[in-house]
Each structure stands twice: as C-alpha cells, then as structure tokens.
Amino acid sequence: MNIHEYQTKELLKSFGVPVPQGRVADSEASAGIIAEQIGGERWVVKAQIHAGGRGKGGGVQLADSIDEVRKHADHIIGNRLITPQTSAAGKLVQRVLIESAQNITREFYLGLIIDRVAQRITIIASASGGMDIEEVAKTNPEKVIREAVDPSIGLPEFQCRKIAARIGLTGSLMPQAVKLMQALYRCFRDKDALMAEINPLAVVDGDKLLAVDAKMSFDGNAVHRYPEITNYRDFDEEDPKEVEATGHGLNYIALEGSVGCIVNGAGLAMATMDAITLHGGNPANFLDVGGGASPKKIANAFRIVRKDPNVKAILLNIFAGINRCDWVAEGVVQAMQKQAISEPVIVRLSGTNYELGQEILNRSGLPFITATDLDDAARKAVDAVHNL
Amino acid sequence: MSVFINKNSRVVYQGFTGQHATFHAEEAIKHGTNIVGGVTPGKGGSVHLDRPVFDTVSDAVGQAGADVSGIFVPPQFAADAILEAVEAGIKTIVVIADGIPVQDMVRVKRYVLDHDAIIFGPNTAGVITPEECKVGIMPASIYQPGRVGVVSRSGTLNYEAVAQMTALGHGQSTSVGIGGDPINGANFVDVLKAFNEDPDTDAVVLIGEIGGGQEVDAAEWAKKHMDKPIIGFIAGVSAPAGRRMGHAGAIISGEADTAEAKMNLMENLGVHVVRNPAEIGETVDRVLKQKATTVESGREPVHGEAVES
Incomplete structure (x- = not known):
C-alpha cells in the first residue's frame, strides 16, 4: 500500500526523522x-x-x-x-x-527495502542523490552501498557509522546520520513497511541533515495492525476496478489486450496469459480468484473482467486443488444467466470435482466453448477473438 | 524413494481442528499419510479424526513423535506457529498460509538459521510424495509415483505441469512447492540438492516466475554440481513491468528479473527451457527419452546437452 509524500513525512517526523x-x-x-x-x-x-x-x-x-x-x-x-x-x-x-x-549544498540517497536475495531488510545508500539513482546503480554500481540488517540485533550504531562514512557523511554530519538511519529503520520495522526512500537526503544550511523528499509503501498483509497507516490509504490513487476486485477477494490487474482471463493461482494466471500471447492473442487482464472460490466470487470475477470495454472473449482456466470445479461451474452458469454475457466464454476445468463441474456446465445448455487443456483453451480463446 | 517426506514421516497438523485443516487432513489420510495428531491450543486432550489433539507442538513431538508439521493456521498467526514448530524440534515444516506479513518471515528466517529445520512456503500448495505422504492442499489424484522431481513456486502451475507429465506416464518422486512469497523457506537450490542426492530421481522439473534471481541461482548451482537434466519454465513473459513507487526495488532486483531474461540465462546454463507452458509434459518426455538413448548407446549423459526435437 502506497502513501503520499506528506503522509510519509508526517509519519517519519513522529519517529524523529528531520523533515522540512x-x-x-x-x-x-x-x-x-x-x-x-x-x-x-x-x-x-x-x-x-x-x-x-x-x-x-x-x-x-x-x-x-x-x-x-x-x-x-x-x-x-x-x-x-x-x-x-x-x-x-x-x-x-x-x-x-x-x-x-531549502538551501541545499549536497544530496544523498537513502533507502530501505526487503531484499529477497539477502532475505533481510537492507539499507541502500549513495552519495549520488537526486533523481537518477537508478541510472547510478546501472552505470556505477560501486557508488551504491548495500547493508543487510540482522533482525536479531536490529540496526546498531556502528553499522550506521559504517554506511555514513562510506558515502561521505562525516564530521558533524555523522551523528545526525546515525540518528536519522535508526529512526528510519524503527519506522520501517514498527509499521511493517516494504519500502522507504529518502531522495534526496540533503545537507542544508551547510551543516544540517534533512529528508527533503520521502516515499514509503507498506505490507498489505500487515496494515490491519496499524489503523493510522490504513487511514492513509487514498482510493483515488487506485484503479477502481482493482479496488472493487480486492473487495471481492480477487487479485485483478488491468492490461491492454482483448482476452479476459479468470484463473486460480498467480503462477497459472501468468502462464495462461503467456499461452494466449504465444497463440498470437493479447490478455486483457491478470485475475487470480485465489483458493476456495465460491460461485458468487466467480460471478463477481466475470463482472469485473467485463467492465473493460476491450474484452472480446473470456477464458476461464481453473486447475482446482483447494478450489472445487462444481462451485466454479455454478458461478459460471450464474454469471452467464444473470449478466447476459454475449462474449464467447471458453472454459477449461481440471482437478478437484472436475466431473461434477463438467456436468453442471453440460446440463445448463448454455453456449460455452469447452477446452480440454491449457493449450486448447488458449488457442480457442484467441480464435474466438479473431472470428468476431 | 523420495525427498523430505515419505511413508515413515510422522505428520502433525497445526490448526488441526479448523475447517480447512480438517478437510485436507482427511484427504491426506486417504492418500496414506501418517498423521499422528494435531495441535489446537486450548483443545489439548481431545480427539479429532481419531487422532490426539495437543495444546503445543512440543507435546506432539514428545507424545506422538511428530517430525513433520503442516501449518494450516491463518496468516496473522502463522509466523508464531512456525517458530513454535522449529523450537519444538520439527525438522520439516510446510506452511500453507497465504498472506503472512513479509517482515514476520524475515524474523522467522533469522531464527531458523540457528536450528536444524527446513521450511517450505509460506503460500505453498505443499509437498507430496505420491502414495506415501501428502502435506498440503494439492489434488492427490493427478500425482503418481515415479522418477521425476518437481519443484515450483506456484501451486496451480505445479498441478498443470504434473497433470501433463502424468498423462504421458511420467510420475513424480516428490513434488515440492517452495511458495510464492518474496521471503520463503527452502529455495530452489535447497530442493535441487536433495533431488540430486536421491537415487530414485532421474530428472527435475523446475517452475519459476518473474521476480527475484532464485531460478538462475539454481541453474548456476546445477551446472556445477548436477548431472540430472532439468526442465525449466518461467511464468510471466506477458506480465507487465511491475508498477512500483520509488526506485529501491529496481536497484535491488536489477534487469535480469524478467521472465525472458531468466529463461535465456537458464538456457545458457544448460536447463531445457520450455517456452510454452502447455509443453512441459512433452519436454519431460523428450528429455527422458533422449537420456535413455544416450545411456543405451554407452555415452554418458551430459548435463545441459542439447536435445534434438
């Protein structure tokens, strides 16, 4: 979950990070x-x-x-x-x-991130602050310092001094840098952040360290622990379709193609999009219905996918483990009956209660295109769009 | 044979009496899994599914000899449940929960460093050695005993690959889900090491996704240490570049993060990379037949040798 700069600064200030x-x-x-x-x-x-x-x-x-x-x-x-x-x-x-x-004389970069290689919170720092830190990391990687934090001891002063010395925050700036880094780390740890970035971290009026710009994002699985962070959420900054999907327990990301996708599991959802692309089509969205999808959840998935006017065909690909094909099939039938769906619907079901699901689809007499496997499903979906 | 779990595993379910755990425990028992009991704090002393319920994992280890745990508690309590299992001396821990806060897992990983335990997950469909032991939520019917090891991040994509292989007659020694979260327990290299040492695994199917460098690290390790062929797929070629705020993510992950870049690097390291997710089964079939031919003709199979189609 992302928050605004003014919110980030308000929060950081409460932890003792100096801000303008x-x-x-x-x-x-x-x-x-x-x-x-x-x-x-x-x-x-x-x-x-x-x-x-x-x-x-x-x-x-x-x-x-x-x-x-x-x-x-x-x-x-x-x-x-x-x-x-x-x-x-x-x-x-x-x-x-x-x-x-601010009267800025020098600019630095300071960031905190969960590094999936180190599997730890990692500090990133550089003497090359300003806008082009990504470029610095590419062209002069040695100018970007990384230090992983051991969660059993937190961020000790010596480690902050080490980082400060390496990016040139010396003399009277060093104790300020130590205090600031520890405050930033505490905020990151205590609020379950995923990313924090101060860029630039500036020296102002010759001898004062100040967080001139700051960004943070938080772990969506942990924000319920912190009502003050939850209150920072700005729904106007998010895609309304994605907000609605999240409310229904669906993970939806809008894309630009014409084949609407409804799949269980992020990996299979991506593989389904890949198969559509390999057959010359373009996915209209990523949508993961997750586990234990009820008929209602499946029907909601159809509604959200169909809000995108570019969708010309809908591919439902379910390989049920924790899901049940009969529930999924009921959801598809409900959606087809109640939503007056005119687009071709391609259904591929596999796994738990597959026979029951197939029976529900057959009994409904609705015009589904059934597919036997992933390849068949992707090809039929792309053909359906081309034949319109 | 198999890796990590087998018919001798003594499995405990944490969160045993919950609805999901009950359903999946019943499925696992039908599949032959030796579930020796469960843990639900406050319900110790009762009986569920004809098995004892304990208040603590420590009791399950002491009184029922549990050595494998399946964690079915909700995500907000899962990190604590993992720590409890590790502290109690459980050696193999499978974490099904999806949605554990990332920093909870950072602390768990630090703790497990000092202990002799291996964690699969979180956010995994689990681990299965067909017809011997199942700790997870996968549909057992698509798996069959065999000689191909499977390791994946995604659960449902694992089912997809396994169903394709099984349809062509290639069963699995063990199928391992390492989970889709950014901070997880065992990584691809840990699982490849186990498959490499298992005399009853002939080849490995490795299924990854965009993001992180784990798959490429695994291919690098395999090139140095492994003679068994690896069939690899990376999902997400058509996924959009991640929407992000700030630059820190891009700096840490670098450019070798896209599915395309990862597949190219893996191919260069000798992995049989599958570009179409619908052709994983066929590729396994082709690679194994090729391997059999080269062995028959007296040539040693070379890891990463190009396979003619």
Missing part, C-alpha cells in the same frame, strides 16, 4: 495561508500523487511570494500531472504540499 516545515493544502486559498504560517521568503509547492518524477512533469514549483504560491497551487490542483512514472493520461492532483524552500 510544511503542510498539505487542497485549495489555492489554503496554500496561501499555510505559506504565510510557515513564513520565510521562499517556498516549494509539490503535487501529491502516488508517482515519482513529479519535478520532470512540472509538479514541483518554487515560489518567491505568497501570490506565487497561490498561483502554482491553483495551476497544479485539479489538473492532471503526467510524469515518467504515470500513464500517458497522468494523474489528477487533489493536494499540494507547501514547504519552506
């Missing part, structure tokens, strides 16, 4: 008031969306007067922002973060 003075505004008027309250002579107006590269898209503006703050806020709020990480349509901006502008 600022507050979020949802209108031109409130942006002006906040800038006045912050005071100073220079402010930064930052669009709040769940995507990076905002500066490149014009979503981060400097202002030298309250009027200018209001002008930028008015321009950004209510408009769509296109960045290298958004779709071509961009994302609608509903809020801006107003902060005092």
Whole structure:
C-alpha cells in the first residue's frame, strides 16, 4: 500500500526523522495561508500523487511570494500531472504540499527495502542523490552501498557509522546520520513497511541533515495492525476496478489486450496469459480468484473482467486443488444467466470435482466453448477473438 | 524413494481442528499419510479424526513423535506457529498460509538459521510424495509415483505441469512447492540438492516466475554440481513491468528479473527451457527419452546437452 509524500513525512517526523516545515493544502486559498504560517521568503509547492518524477512533469514549483504560491497551487490542483512514472493520461492532483524552500549544498540517497536475495531488510545508500539513482546503480554500481540488517540485533550504531562514512557523511554530519538511519529503520520495522526512500537526503544550511523528499509503501498483509497507516490509504490513487476486485477477494490487474482471463493461482494466471500471447492473442487482464472460490466470487470475477470495454472473449482456466470445479461451474452458469454475457466464454476445468463441474456446465445448455487443456483453451480463446 | 517426506514421516497438523485443516487432513489420510495428531491450543486432550489433539507442538513431538508439521493456521498467526514448530524440534515444516506479513518471515528466517529445520512456503500448495505422504492442499489424484522431481513456486502451475507429465506416464518422486512469497523457506537450490542426492530421481522439473534471481541461482548451482537434466519454465513473459513507487526495488532486483531474461540465462546454463507452458509434459518426455538413448548407446549423459526435437 502506497502513501503520499506528506503522509510519509508526517509519519517519519513522529519517529524523529528531520523533515522540512510544511503542510498539505487542497485549495489555492489554503496554500496561501499555510505559506504565510510557515513564513520565510521562499517556498516549494509539490503535487501529491502516488508517482515519482513529479519535478520532470512540472509538479514541483518554487515560489518567491505568497501570490506565487497561490498561483502554482491553483495551476497544479485539479489538473492532471503526467510524469515518467504515470500513464500517458497522468494523474489528477487533489493536494499540494507547501514547504519552506531549502538551501541545499549536497544530496544523498537513502533507502530501505526487503531484499529477497539477502532475505533481510537492507539499507541502500549513495552519495549520488537526486533523481537518477537508478541510472547510478546501472552505470556505477560501486557508488551504491548495500547493508543487510540482522533482525536479531536490529540496526546498531556502528553499522550506521559504517554506511555514513562510506558515502561521505562525516564530521558533524555523522551523528545526525546515525540518528536519522535508526529512526528510519524503527519506522520501517514498527509499521511493517516494504519500502522507504529518502531522495534526496540533503545537507542544508551547510551543516544540517534533512529528508527533503520521502516515499514509503507498506505490507498489505500487515496494515490491519496499524489503523493510522490504513487511514492513509487514498482510493483515488487506485484503479477502481482493482479496488472493487480486492473487495471481492480477487487479485485483478488491468492490461491492454482483448482476452479476459479468470484463473486460480498467480503462477497459472501468468502462464495462461503467456499461452494466449504465444497463440498470437493479447490478455486483457491478470485475475487470480485465489483458493476456495465460491460461485458468487466467480460471478463477481466475470463482472469485473467485463467492465473493460476491450474484452472480446473470456477464458476461464481453473486447475482446482483447494478450489472445487462444481462451485466454479455454478458461478459460471450464474454469471452467464444473470449478466447476459454475449462474449464467447471458453472454459477449461481440471482437478478437484472436475466431473461434477463438467456436468453442471453440460446440463445448463448454455453456449460455452469447452477446452480440454491449457493449450486448447488458449488457442480457442484467441480464435474466438479473431472470428468476431 | 523420495525427498523430505515419505511413508515413515510422522505428520502433525497445526490448526488441526479448523475447517480447512480438517478437510485436507482427511484427504491426506486417504492418500496414506501418517498423521499422528494435531495441535489446537486450548483443545489439548481431545480427539479429532481419531487422532490426539495437543495444546503445543512440543507435546506432539514428545507424545506422538511428530517430525513433520503442516501449518494450516491463518496468516496473522502463522509466523508464531512456525517458530513454535522449529523450537519444538520439527525438522520439516510446510506452511500453507497465504498472506503472512513479509517482515514476520524475515524474523522467522533469522531464527531458523540457528536450528536444524527446513521450511517450505509460506503460500505453498505443499509437498507430496505420491502414495506415501501428502502435506498440503494439492489434488492427490493427478500425482503418481515415479522418477521425476518437481519443484515450483506456484501451486496451480505445479498441478498443470504434473497433470501433463502424468498423462504421458511420467510420475513424480516428490513434488515440492517452495511458495510464492518474496521471503520463503527452502529455495530452489535447497530442493535441487536433495533431488540430486536421491537415487530414485532421474530428472527435475523446475517452475519459476518473474521476480527475484532464485531460478538462475539454481541453474548456476546445477551446472556445477548436477548431472540430472532439468526442465525449466518461467511464468510471466506477458506480465507487465511491475508498477512500483520509488526506485529501491529496481536497484535491488536489477534487469535480469524478467521472465525472458531468466529463461535465456537458464538456457545458457544448460536447463531445457520450455517456452510454452502447455509443453512441459512433452519436454519431460523428450528429455527422458533422449537420456535413455544416450545411456543405451554407452555415452554418458551430459548435463545441459542439447536435445534434438
């Protein structure tokens, strides 16, 4: 689960990470008031969306007067922002973060991630902060430091000093870096985060360390432990079809093809998409119904897949272990009867209660295209689209 | 023969009296699995499915001699259940739960380093040695005893591959699900090592997915240490590049993460890579026949030798 920059900074601040003075505004008027309250002579107006590269898209503006703050806020709020990480349509901006502008002398990168190779929380740090850290990792991997954290002892001071020294945070900056890294780690551990990133971590006014930009994402399987993090969720940032699917216990990701897919298990769902592609078709979505799918869940899956106007045929591929083919078949029949489905429906059932499921389909008298195996199913689905 | 579990395994189910555990325990018993009891805290002393229920795993080990555990508790309690099994001295732990918080697993993995135990999962369909022992949720009917080892991340894709093999007469020595989560117990190399040492496994089917470098690490290990052929498939060639926030993920995972890149690397390391998921069974058949021919003609089969189609 992703959260906004202003939320991340609020959270990090509560753990002791130094962040710029600022507050979020949802209108031109409130942006002006906040800038006045912050005071100073220079402010930064930052669009709040769940995507990076905002500066490149014009979503981060400097202002030298309250009027200018209001002008930028008015321009950004209510408009769509296109960045290298958004779709071509961009994302609608509903809020801006107003902060005092910083006098930055040096920029660093500091991140925390669950490293699946080390199987541990790992710190990533670099003296090359700013926008192009991914490029640095490719071209100068030696400039990107990695340190795995042993969960039995946490992140000790010496390890923070080691990282700080290697990226050049020395002298009076070192104790600040140690404190900041430990605070970031505590926040990451105590809130079950999956990713935290401070970029840039900046030296301001010559000798102060400050998290000038920050992002975090959290483990969807653990957020129920932290109501304050759950409250940060912004449904406007998510695909409404995906939100609805999650509500029905379905894992759905919209794609751009024409064959709607309903499958059990992520691996088989991907393999089904691969088989469709190999036969010259294009999957319209990834959809995993999970285990123990009830007839209602299957019917919901049909409804969600059919909301995509590009869908020309629907392929249902179920290899039941913990699932039951009879329940799945009942769901398909319900969907076909209640939703007036006109697209060709290709059904491949296998595994637990296969015979019962096949019998329910046959008895219904509905016009299914049945497939014997994965290859047959993929070919028939692609043919169905081509023959329309 | 087999790896990890067999007819002598003494299996305990954690979360034994729950609805799912009950259903799958009954299936496992029908398949010949020696389930010696179950654990449900608070219900110790009662009897379920004609077997004793214990309050703790430690009691199940001490009183029923359990050495394998199937963990069927809900994901929010699963990490604690794994720690309990490890501490009680269980050697083989199969974790079915899907949705365990990732950092819970980071701590579990650290703890298990100091103990002699192997974990399969979380988010696995389980481990099965056909007609001897089943600890998991897979449909037993598609498996048959045989000489091909199977290891996969995905459960249902494992069923798909196994059904294709079984239809062509190739049974399984053992089929192992290592689970689909980013932090899991045993990895592909751990399982390949076991299959390599098993005299009754002739070949291995390895089924991976996009993300992480485990499959390529396994192929590298096999090139150095293994003479048995490996048939490999990676799901996700058509999957979109992961949507992400920030850059840290891309930095740590690098570019060798796509299904295409992984399959190319594995092919270069001598794995018989299958590009079409519908052709896993056929490829197993072809590779085994090729192996039989080269053995008959007196040539030593070479790992990764190109197979003519």
